[in-house]
Amino acid sequence: MSKKAKDRWNKMYKDGTIPKGEAIDVVEQYAHLAQGKQALDIACGWGNNARYLAQSGFYVEALDISPIAIESLQNMKNIEAKEVDLDGYILKENSYDLIVMTYFLGRDFFTQFHKALKPNGILIVEHWVEHSANSKEFLGARNMFDKGELLSAFDEGFNLLFSSQQTRKLYDNREMMSESIVVQKINV
Numbered sequence: 001m002s003k004k005a006k007d008r009w010n011k012m013y014k015d016g017t018i019p020k021g022e023a024i025d026v027v028e029q030y031a032h033l034a035q036g037k038q039a040l041d042i043a044c045g046w047g048n049n050a051r052y053l054a055q056s057g058f059y060v061e062a063l064d065i066s067p068i069a070i071e072s073l074q075n076m077k078n079i080e081a082k083e084v085d086l087d088g089y090i091l092k093e094n095s096y097d098l099i100v101m102t103y104f105l106g107r108d109f110f111t112q113f114h115k116a117l118k119p120n121g122i123l124i125v126e127h128w129v130e131h132s133a134n135s136k137e138f139l140g141a142r143n144m145f146d147k148g149e150l151l152s153a154f155d156e157g158f159n160l161l162f163s164s165q166q167t168r169k170l171y172d173n174r175e176m177m178s179e180s181i182v183v184q185k186i187n188v
């Protein structure tokens with residue numbers, strides 16, 4: 001499964017299907033709410049978010065399965081980029097002031113985020129969401145969050161700071177519906 005993912009993503013990074021770009025808007029708008037500077041970018045790809053965060057003064061751990069993507073982030077100031085398979089990956093506890101996970105269906109991390117965040121830590125997630133406008137054939141029905149899934153995943157142990165749905169262009173310019181959420185850890 002992950003070998004397939006690695007080959008598929010590597011190919012898209014290598015052949016230019018996925019260009020480097022800018023950080024996701026919600027990351028630019030809400031990252032500053034973090035009270036400290038330790039950040040984690042899950043499935044970072046080219047590191048659009050990681051590079052923005054590092055330039056904004058964060059120390060960023062950036063994780064991805066693609067060696068091509070990870071190689072592009074080596075030796076960048078304030079970024080520690082690691083090639084890892086996130087299937088079954090366990091996040092370090094009490095380690096991050098900010099976690100971002102964009103365009104990666106990392107459901108398995110939902111139950112780990114609270115422990116991985118430091119007190120008052122900020123979590124930002126954005127990904128495709130089930131919507132009549134979205135092509136399941138193209139994205140795969142299993143590569144979207146269910147309706148309401150993000151909101152209900154963090155309704156305990158977190159304060160909701162922001163949520164929205166918006167259309168966003170895929171790499172081939174096709175428009176799809178995505179959902180964003182920003183929550184802050186409640187300390188117990």
Ligand SMILES: C[S@@+](CC[C@H](N)C(=O)[O-])C[C@H]1O[C@@H](n2cnc3c(N)ncnc32)[C@H](O)[C@@H]1O
Binds near residue numbers: 002069086
């Ligand atoms: C759509 S890209 C998102 C990249 C970046 N987060 C962004 O928003 O631009 C999805 C990323 O997930 C990574 N990925 C897919 N499966 C993975 C796995 N099992 N372990 C680690 N990374 C994985 C891919 O290599 C790819 O970089």
